[in-house]
Amino acid sequence: MTSVLPTTLGELRTAAAHPPRPVKAELRDNLLDALREKRDPWPGIVGFDRTVLPQLERAILAGHDLVLLGERGQGKTRLLRTLVGLLDEWTPVIAGSELNEHPMQPITPESKRRVGELGDDLPVAWKHRTERFAEKLATPDTSVGDLVGDVDPVKVAQGRSLGDPETIHYGLLPRSHRGIIAINELPDLAERIQVSLLNVMEERDIQIRGYTLRLPLDVLLVATANPEDYTNRGRIITPLKDRFGAEIRTHYPLEVAAEIELVRQEAELVAEVGDHLLEVIARFVRHLRESSSIDQRSGVSARFAVAAAETVAASALRRSALIGENPPVARPVDLDSVPEVLRGKLEFEAGEEGREQEVLTHLLRRAVADTARSAFAGLNLRPLAELVSDGHPVATGELVHAGDILAALPELPVLHEVAQRVGAGPKDPAGTIASAVELALESLYLTRRLSKDTEDDRTIYG
Numbered sequence: 001m002t003s004v005l006p007t008t009l010g011e012l013r014t015a016a017a018h019p020p021r022p023v024k025a026e027l028r029d030n031l032l033d034a035l036r037e038k039r040d041p042w043p044g045i046v047g048f049d050r051t052v053l054p055q056l057e058r059a060i061l062a063g064h065d066l067v068l069l070g071e072r073g074q075g076k077t078r079l080l081r082t083l084v085g086l087l088d089e090w091t092p093v094i095a096g097s098e099l100n101e102h103p104m105q106p107i108t109p110e111s112k113r114r115v116g117e118l119g120d121d122l123p124v125a126w127k128h129r130t131e132r133f134a135e136k137l138a139t140p141d142t143s144v145g146d147l148v149g150d151v152d153p154v155k156v157a158q159g160r161s162l163g164d165p166e167t168i169h170y171g172l173l174p175r176s177h178r179g180i181i182a183i184n185e186l187p188d189l190a191e192r193i194q195v196s197l198l199n200v201m202e203e204r205d206i207q208i209r210g211y212t213l214r215l216p217l218d219v220l221l222v223a224t225a226n227p228e229d230y231t232n233r234g235r236i237i238t239p240l241k242d243r244f245g246a247e248i249r250t251h252y253p254l255e256v257a258a259e260i261e262l263v264r265q266e267a268e269l270v271a272e273v274g275d276h277l278l279e280v281i282a283r284f285v286r287h288l289r290e291s292s293s294i295d296q297r298s299g300v301s302a303r304f305a306v307a308a309a310e311t312v313a314a315s316a317l318r319r320s321a322l323i324g325e326n327p328p329v330a331r332p333v334d335l336d337s338v339p340e341v342l343r344g345k346l347e348f349e350a351g352e353e354g355r356e357q358e359v360l361t362h363l364l365r366r367a368v369a370d371t372a373r374s375a376f377a378g379l380n381l382r383p384l385a386e387l388v389s390d391g392h393p394v395a396t397g398e399l400v401h402a403g404d405i406l407a408a409l410p411e412l413p414v415l416h417e418v419a420q421r422v423g424a425g426p427k428d429p430a431g432t433i434a435s436a437v438e439l440a441l442e443s444l445y446l447t448r449r450l451s452k453d454t455e456d457d458r459t460i461y462g
Contacts (some may be wrong), residue, residue, distance in 0.1 A: 005090065009103045010120030018092050020105045023132075023178050023218050024063040030086045031060050042082050045075065046265065047258035048250070052079070055248045060086070064245025065201060065221040067186065067236070073301020074250040076224040077135075080182045083222065087129035091178065095123035098170055099177040099215075100132070107177070107215050132179030134172055138188040144196045147171045148206050173200050176219050186223040187235050194237045197221070201243040227297075252289060252302065256282045262302055267309040271316035271328035274435055276375055276422040280335060281308045283367035288346065293359045295347035304345050308338045315398060316431075325401050329431025332368065332438040333396050333459065339364060365446060372443030375421045381440055383414045385449045393462035394441060400458060402434035409437070 006012040021029075034041040035057070042053055056079070059066045068076040093100045097111050103124050106112045115122055136147070144150070149171040173181060183189070200206060201221055223244070225236060241247075253259040259282035260275065267273075285305045288294050312334045320328035339360035348356055387409065388394055394408045409415065415437060419425065422436040441461045444450040453460050 005126050006092070007124055008120060009115070009118075009122040009124060012092055012103055012124055013120070020102045023087070023180070023220055024060075026088055027060050027083070027086045027220065028063065030088070031057060034086070041086060042079070043085070044265065045079055045082060046262040047253035047255070048075075048079070051254075052248060052250050055246070059246035059248065062245060065243065066246040066248060067223040067225055067241075067244045068248050068250055069225050069227060070250030071226060071252075071297075071299030071301075073299065073303045074252055075302065076250055077182070077184055079250070080180075080222050080224065081133070081135075083180055083220075084129050084133045087132055087180070089129055090126045091129070091132070092124050093127050093178075095125040099174055100127060100179065101177065107217075132176075134176045134179065134181045136172055136181065136183050138183050138185045140188060140190060142189055142193055144193060145169075145171060147173050147193065148196050148200070149174060173197075173219065173221075174206060174215065174217060177215075178218050180220045180222065183221070183223040186225045191237050194240050198239055198243065201240070252299070253282075256286065259285060259302075259305060263305050263309045266302075267306045267313075269309060269313040271313040271320070271330055272429075272432065273309055273313050273316070273330040274422055274424075274432065276371060276439055277312060277330055277332065277335065277435070278309060279374070280332070280364075280367045280371045281305055281312070281338070283370050284308070284338070284364050287363040287366055291359065291363060293349055293352045293355070295349055298347040300346065304342060307342055307345065311337055311341050319398055323399055323401055325403075325431060327429055327431070329402065329429055329435060331396070331402070331431065331435040332442055333398055333400075335364060335368070336398075368439070368442055369446045372439055372446070376418065376440065376443060379414070379417055379421060381414065381418075381444060381449075383412055384409075384418070384440060385444050387412060388441070388444075388450055388461055393460050394437075395458050395460045396434075396438055396441075397458040402429075402431040405434040405437060406430055 006015050012018065031041055041057075042048075045053065056066070060083075068079065070076055092103055094103050094106060094111050094114070097106075097108070099108055099111075101107055101111050103115075103122055106115050136142070149168050151167055151169070186194075200217060200219075206215060206217070253262055256279060260278045263278055263281060282305060285300055285302075285308070288300045288304075289296065294300060312330045313328075315334035315337045316328040316330040319325055319334075339357060343356055343360060346356075346360075348359070352359060392409060394405060396405055415433075416426070418440045419428075419433045419436045422439065424432045424436050441450065445452045445461060450461050453462070
């Protein structure tokens with residue numbers, strides 16, 4: 001692609017195809033094009049269509065710097081990274097310039113000197129949009145030099161005087177000129193470091209150890225932060241908060257379907273996990289977010305749901321390796337591994353010490369019951385309950401083969417209906433059908449129509 005693009009300033013002027021344009025105008029124009037053409041400008045973003053995204057689009061159209069405010073695991077960083085897709089795919093820069101300056105708009109003394117010396121022969125390079133996005137995780141040890149810049153002792157040692165602006169080593173913000181810079185967890189920056197951003201955001205100049213360079217920096221500054229009532233590590237200072245044009249609140253998925261879609265999109269599953277099990281996980285996470293036993297100020301991250309789905313899939317793969325059940329398919333029994341493995345990802349209220357496992361097990365059972373009620377609504381499971389009660393107990397467990405579960409039950413029309421309700425057909429693997437049957441058996445147990453006993457890592461419904 002770049003081989004057919006202009007390589008000198010003269011060729012660029014002749015082509016007249018890439019005039020200088022502020023980055024915020026570039027984002028605005030490309031967003032408007034996407035909206036007019038009904039293209040999704042936010043690929044991979046789930047559950048924000050009617051809430052966060054309209055606010056974000058208004059902020060971009062207004063040309064505002066913005067901060068996303070929300071609890072952990074709400075997709076703030078993922079959302080900011082999609083902004084790259086609104087930049088032009090390729091943009092011209094002065095070859096060798098530190099600040100990605102447009103060949104027709106040099107801003108540093110060195111680039112202005114080169115333009116004056118070389119004229120139309122000034123070499124032009126091309127930057128891909130992915131190279132115009134910089135991301136910085138705010139940490140307490142971040143310095144002004146990291147963000148804005150500092151004097152470069154090597155350049156001074158080469159014989160240049162301290163008053164020479166070309167002795168400056170530019171920080172991340174100036175190097176993001178004509179691009180986007182994202183600062184994650186902004187309150188973690190020390191307040192004196194936040195002060196260094198004030199001039200950049202308002203006056204668009206930088207001050208370094210006595211230098212005041214009037215560099216017309218062209219950047220979109222975006223940031224993320226946790227709500228101030230949660231983070232004890234710091235705050236966004238008031239003058240800086242005032243300089244952000246938009247503060248947008250994010251949230252967890254509002255609907256079960258959105259949570260399932262998010263997990264399906266993000267999880268790397270090593271075994272088949274049916275939608276009914278993903279629904280159990282999604283409902284489980286929603287119960288956790290509503291529970292008074294969980295510290296809701298820290299939130300229940302979407303990463304919890306993703307990790308839960310991956311844990312369930314891993315349990316199925318382990319069973320496949322141990323007893324030769326192929327292909328590996330997750331069943332409701334694999335859900336039992338979730339509370340034990342992922343308990344450490346949650347923050348419990350102080351009064352719940354010692355009850356963590358009990359709380360998680362109870363909420364998981366509620367999620368299973370809710371999912372089964374939704375899946376089997378209107379379906380009469382009485383024939384299955386009577387069959388199991390009248391001498392056909394069913395044993396399941398992490399190391400019980402799916403074929404053994406199905407072999408324990410005679411042919412019943414209701415079993416085919418149960419499988420169909422969760423999207424399984426007669427030609428599907430035994431594990432897929434056994435997963436549906438297990439969900440029905442657990443539903444009958446939770447509604448007290450069957451008993452359940454545990455013997456040697458096996459669960460027996462009877």
